[in-house]
Amino acid sequence: MKIDQAIQLLEYYYLHDTRNLCLAFSGGKDSTAVVYLTFAMLHKLRQNSLESQKPIYIINSNTLAELPPLLEHLELTLNKIRQYVSDHNFPVIVKEVFPETKDTLNVQLLGVGMPPPSSTFRWCTDKLKVNPIDRQIQELFPSGEFISVIGTRKDESFDRNLRIEKLSVKGTNLKINDRYPNASNLMPIENWTTKEVWEYLLKQTNDLVNIDFLWQLYSDASGKDANECTFVAAGGKHIDEGKIGCGVSRFGCWQCYMVRDNDKSLDGLMNSGYANVDLYKAYRDWFWNFTQQGWEKTRDVYHHRFHTREIYNKGDEQSAKFGMTMPRGLTLKIRKIAFKKFLELQDQLNISIITPEEIVLIQERWLDEGDLELTALRLAKKHKIKIHKSAKLLSCRSASKKAKDYYKIELFKKPFSKEFSILTLKRFAIQYTLNPEKIQKKFFPSKKEENHIRKEWHISQKIFCNHVFSNLLENI
Structure with a gap:
């Protein structure tokens, strides 16, 4: 039912709103689910002879500082999506944006000497992600009119739930976009649980995204074996409710200092045998301790x-x-x-x-x-x-x-x-x-x-x- 609702939601705003859909794709599980739902919507429209040539944009903001396995997965995924679009002749345009050289983490930390980001001084998000996306948005939509389709979900945190409710536009399924007054946010999986996201993804093919690798990556980052996190039943792969912790890891820059003392994703990948993660972690931990002496x-x-x-x-x-x-x-x-x-x-x-x-x-x-x-x-x-x-x-x-x-x-x-x-x-x-x-x-x-x-x-x-x-x- 939630899958059908999400597809209907995307279909309605794609066909009945004059603004273009713009998907924010990070390569993680939630944005990957949104990508699959969007292509499912396009296939449904084609089957029902309701096909439209209005472009849909998929934008990825590459910080150039992601965890090595995720960065490799991301590049392969973007190429697979482009190939899928070409094979099916869908009106989807994939864009990858990067921070300006002066704003990269290397230049800011080693050159400018910016202190490691904190909850009260989170300068990295704007420089690495927001500003590059803003430049692309301004180029694609000079008037600022578009619908941003994002994989934000209420069950991610209590604060996230409150924020979603606060931004909801009464009488619609849209949310206020507090960055662009002429734009709106659409969250087709906002009521999905983490378990439901993975159950949906593990039933999809690998044509768009290598879901098996993605699941393995999340499991490894959790420090657990993927085989212990899933079991096969009559309907295919399902998630064991008691082992859902295998699929809730968060990924980001390998030098991320928002997590402070220990980066559990780095630890999990290192313990799972990913090449050289111990070297990345050693530098990251050293830099953090070296810069925290007062x-x-x-x-x-x-x-x-x-x-x-x-x-x-x-x-x-x-x-x-x-x-x-x-x-x-x-x-x-x-x-x-x-x-x-x-x-x-x-x-x-x-x-x-x-x-x-x-x-x-x-x-x-x-x-x-x-x-x-x-x-x-x-x-x-x-x-x-x-x-x-x-x-x-x-x-x-x-x-x-x-x-x-x-x-x-x-x-x-x-x-x-x-x-x-x-x-x-x-x-x-x-x-x-x-x-x-x-x-x-x-x-x-x-x-x-x-x-x-x-x-x-x-x-x-x-x-x-x-x-x-x-x-x-x-x-x-």
């Missing part, structure tokens, strides 16, 4: 881009942190160590997990922060990564040379230079040689001032300071 040891006092000083001003002066210097991203030292370890991981895996284009952007950011030695490029060469000549690469080399000359000939010899760390002087050198007009508003603290800031961070409380934050310009 602001005073891991965070920068500079804004990555503008080198400005920002003050904590939430609440009022009764707050212990009021007036403290806000921590910025991960220190350049931490990023250099992590980048080196990341390249060592790539050598162990013997596959590419970072591109030359990402390395150039990482170096460009590091140079702006005082890496006059172009460490990222030197490490890439050491690890036999070929970086092709480009305008950005040549610009980095030219800017580095000018800044080094200024630092050695002019800045380092000044009598006040001992008051500042070498990194601060190098940051000033590159910023001054790149754009001396904008240097006035940038923040270059002395050693004493930086120690003061880190001491405040250590005790999480503002400490009275009787000296004024200095500016290198006063001594030039």
Whole structure:
């Protein structure tokens, strides 16, 4: 009954709403069920001579950082769907979108120094998934008019159930799309249980998606044997109610830090014998622990881009942190160590997990922060990564040379230079040689001032300071 209802729902809005259906496909069980239901609807329309040529779009947002088995499965699946569409001449268009190079996880974590995402600072979702989809949506539907078909279900969580109810449009089966006012969301399996999703999928053929592999993947990620999670009955494969935990794993970026201490999917895949998952997990765990030693040891006092000083001003002066210097991203030292370890991981895996284009952007950011030695490029060469000549690469080399000359000939010899760390002087050198007009508003603290800031961070409380934050310009 639920299958028929879902197909009828898709059919109604496909035929009677002027807007196109746009399926959000992640490759997981729920979005895979929605894809099968959509093609079932198209077959039914053809059988009933109600066929329409109105395009249906399937969009996948590839973060470029998925778990290796899922990424491979996803690429194979998209190709199988394209072939199926071609074989049956259905009006379905498959789109795969990617984050911009500047927004990839590698560039943001290793280059920009963004701290690992958290529940209060989940920057990764927008950069890796939402923004690429937004660009594709704007290209396909300039007016913002479409129906987003998604595999969201109420039984995923209590909060998800409440949110679905809150967004429901009275008198329809649609939900409010809070990102596009002219669009709506359609959730054909919102009332399905996880057990029902798997029972439906395991009765389908592998023509569209390799369901057997998908089930195996979820089972392995759960740390359980797929054979122990299913049994064969008269109607085919069914899910044992007592073993439904085998099919509820969640997948995401292999470097996902939203799960905090342990990634159960990584653990499950590793224990199931998937190649090299232990290496991915070892790096992921190391990076998490390395960046969680407190602001005073891991965070920068500079804004990555503008080198400005920002003050904590939430609440009022009764707050212990009021007036403290806000921590910025991960220190350049931490990023250099992590980048080196990341390249060592790539050598162990013997596959590419970072591109030359990402390395150039990482170096460009590091140079702006005082890496006059172009460490990222030197490490890439050491690890036999070929970086092709480009305008950005040549610009980095030219800017580095000018800044080094200024630092050695002019800045380092000044009598006040001992008051500042070498990194601060190098940051000033590159910023001054790149754009001396904008240097006035940038923040270059002395050693004493930086120690003061880190001491405040250590005790999480503002400490009275009787000296004024200095500016290198006063001594030039």
